[in-house]
Amino acid sequence: MKARLLALGFCLMTRFPSLAQTDPATLRNDPYLKQLYLDASYLGTKQKVSAEFAHVKPGSWGEFVKGVDEDIITEKKLLALTFDACGGPHGSGHDAELIGYLEKMKIPATLFVTGKWIDANYDIFLKLSGNSLFEIENHGLNHHPCSVDGESEYGIKGTPDVPDAFDEIEANERKILAITGRRPLFFRSATAYTDEACAKIARQLGVTMISFDVLSGDAVPNTPKAIIEDNIIKHVRPGALIIMHFNHPEWNSYEALQNVIPALLKSGYTFVRLNDYPLKGR
């Protein structure tokens, strides 16, 4: 058994270079995708999935469609704080105050990151992924809402077809694995909108599609902290999954959490990462 584990460890080490060997330049999304397209294992899986889902119907489009999980299964007063880092020209920041506050208060959280955001914040990403307080999950390679027929949401164009939906999920799975040594278990589509077919594709890749059940509203520009606080405090219940962002220091996410976290702790809630408990969905 020990020998098998050692062999597996060796295999993982050789297949996925260690942090010291990972060159951030080759991980930037464009060269990284070019490199992936030369990888027989990636291409083989892409062809297989593309063929299997070639005639799939998209199904419903939304934040809460069949196959998407959004709650922790528990009667206990547990909450999961989840934070997205979206990337792109206006979303590549890092809310150092927010992260520092979670660290100071020892509040565990799940961070959904895009490949784009990793490119723009490589050293910060290394630090966050090395901190056991945080669970790193997948928010897509290029922050395109996951669609098999080109749906859009909030003006953000979704992936046009199955092969592109595959890249959006799987390329970022492999990117995060290559850097951290851990393959994400959860995927949240950009904007949290997805179709049912993407949830099936994710499942096929061993990844669970995640939505949320408490919308903090921090992503609506200029939302005052009092509104974000109310959105959270009024809607939490045992097992709730709260969605926020940590890529916009100019938003009021941190300012609201400074009041929300002590208030929730006082009313008996504790915080968990998504991987800590089983989840339920539709």
Ligand SMILES: [Zn+2]
């Ligand atoms: Zn996002």
